[in-house]
Amino acid sequence: MVCSVFLCLPGPHVFLLVINLSLPFTEENRLSIEKHLSLFGERIWRHTIVLFTRADSLKDRNIEQHIKNQDLQQIIQRCGERYHIFDFKNKSAGVQELLDKIDDVVAANSGKHFETHNDMLLEIKRKRDENEVRAKAGQKMLQDKRDLLKEIKAVAPLSELRIVLLGWTLSGKSSTGNTIFNHEIFQIGKSQKGTNHTGDVNGRKITVLNTPSWWKYFSSKFNPKFAQAAILESISQSQHMQFPHAMILVIPVDTSFKNEQKRIIEEYMAILGEDVWRHTIVLFTWGDRFPDISIEQHIESEGGALQWLIKKCRNRYHVFDNSDKKNRDQVIELLQKIDEMVTENSLFCLKTQCAAEVNVHETDTEEEISLDTEEVLSLDTDHVLKLLYQEINNRFKRVTSKLKHLGMDFTECIEAKSDRSMTEPLNLSADERLMEMIRREGSRWEVILMDSILSIQNAEASSDGNMSPCSSDIVLRWFERCDEYYSFGCGTSILEDPEPRDIKRCKTQFAE
Known part of the structure; x- marks a missing residue:
């Protein structure tokens, strides 16, 4: 978002802060706007106009009364009382009036554009450029590894594949299963019990097991007691899935991944034994949310926790656009990566007896206490x-x-x-x-x-x-x-x- 200002050098004259009038404006909305705009520095407010859309949704209500909302007023005041209401039914007049207001902003700033040669902005751009360089290097290294594997070992597609889906609630596990089969097989949001399905995908017999989810922000201690046990049970009770070819760890690409997510994933993966990492591929869902950024750039920019996870999985990852199930290339490539992983490894046997002996409910460990959450625990x-x-x-x-x-x-x-x-x-x-x-x-x-x-x-x-x-x-x-x-x-x-x-x-x- 910050680097977008470098796409219109020497700098933009105005920022339009678009707010939908059909939705209530809350304190949470105000704090979010203030936090995001603060990335540009305090100067941005002198170049910003609030642009209201969906004024038609107010119907008989007075617009001026509506925008007297206290939190909304704070945003308008920070923009120097500058705002415009778009009437999409009378577009030409609305656009001309907006352009006149933009001219006023430019005049108020003595004709100067928003200055991009700011140390803070340049530092963000420098870090992003460095991430892009590292991302391209990582992408090339991974492709070289895949090419070398194909040369040394013949990667023959298996006629049958068994896949286990793991991840937190609302990560896109069910959508992933549906994308693989190109059919609404798994009920989204209904994975408290493991469910599996076997079907034909590109001429191959594919079995997918969708396991129960866990919370994103909470340690296993605070997840329902059945969660970890249910993951084990859903795998061990399925005769087909006791010997899975691949564990697919589903991570939404459009949400943060910090140390707390790293620790929580470690806790859940631990119940499957240390060997599980050799057979795990990280699958990023909702890849359509950032079409202009490569997944390698995302991994580099997100930080050490996500980079640790990718390295733990031996740099195996893939991206899905779950909104485009007709895109079968993304499915074929995932299956190819699983074939390559199977060629590189021996078949993964889940040691459910050993894993079941782990007390998955008592997690008052020294590591958790070190998270500065003694009172929480x-x-x-x-x-x-x-x-x-x-x-x-x-x-x-x-x-x-x-x-x-x-x-x-x-x-x-x-x-x-x-x-x-x-x-x-x-x-x-x-x-x-x-x-x-x-x-x-x-x-x-x-x-x-x-x-x-x-x-x-x-x-x-x-x-x-x-x-x-x-x-x-x-x-x-x-x-x-x-x-x-x-x-x-x-x-x-x-x-x-x-x-x-x-x-x-x-x-x-x-x-x-």
């Missing part, structure tokens, strides 16, 4: 899970409010889910560090859900701005998919029925 696990439950419940309410602004009222459906397992409101507190981790889990869930809903709205909204029954049905299915995240902390499934009566009732209402 002193809390009862149920207390932590209830805090997670409370956070996701609050996020449900926030999503409901946002959807009302979009003309989609799912209140009855959401409340029906939220009230099933806990009727009394919780009044729990904890150390601020723990609460921050919990907020990050909740924020991740909310962002993924809202991003998906907005994509549906943009693609399928009817001409009058209201969601079609088909689109509403997709949104409801997304609630079902994400509902595992909501119920995960309780170790129970809120949606026992794949289509519970409150979902059916809403579908009937939309159909009418």
Whole structure:
């Protein structure tokens, strides 16, 4: 984002900060904007205009009253009270008025553009250029290794492959399985129990096992007790999967990977034995989110934790665009990389007896205590899970409010889910560090859900701005998919029925 200013040298005259009026503007939104713009330095505010879109969504409400929101006002004030409202129905007049306001910004800055020759910006650009050089070198080294392997050993495609998917909640494991088979096989968000499927892929017999997920930000101590045991059981109880050819560790490319994720993955992989790393490929999902950045650049720029993981897996990684299941080349290349790994290694035998002897529930180790989380560890696990439950419940309410602004009222459906397992409101507190981790889990869930809903709205909204029954049905299915995240902390499934009566009732209402 920062390096984009170097694409319009000597520097941009104006920045347009685009805000969608159809969604509530919260303190969280304000803090996010302030944090991102701070990367450019304080000077950026003198060159910024707030550009409001979707003014039509306010209908009869007064726009000026709407933007008196306290958090929104703070952003407008930092931009020198400069803002513009785009009316897409009268584009030419709106564009001319915006250009006039941009001229005013340029005049206020004495005709000067935003200065890119700033030490902070140049340092960020220098680091990115260095990462790009290292990324190209790493890419070449990996390709040379693959070419050498093909020369020394004949890499013959196996007629049958057995693949195990591992990863945290909402990482894209189920989507990955569906992409491999080019069919909706695995229910997204329904992996509390291991599920497997065998099918034909490019003339080969492929078996994929989708294992239960774990939390992204929380140690195994705070994950439901069944999580690690369920991963072992789902593999050991499947006759086919006791001898997998490949373990696929699924990591979303569009989310941070820090030391805490490294430690959590280490904990979960440890139950499968140290030998598991020789047979693991890191699969980055949602590769379409950064089309202009190579995966090698991402690995270099993300830092030591992700680089450690890639090296631990002997520099084996791949990228999937799960939104494009018709792209079979990405699947064929993954299978080729698995063939190469099998050629390089002997068949991996999961030693479930040894792994099962590991106490996966008691994890008060010195390593965890060294994370500066003594107070967190002193809390009862149920207390932590209830805090997670409370956070996701609050996020449900926030999503409901946002959807009302979009003309989609799912209140009855959401409340029906939220009230099933806990009727009394919780009044729990904890150390601020723990609460921050919990907020990050909740924020991740909310962002993924809202991003998906907005994509549906943009693609399928009817001409009058209201969601079609088909689109509403997709949104409801997304609630079902994400509902595992909501119920995960309780170790129970809120949606026992794949289509519970409150979902059916809403579908009937939309159909009418």
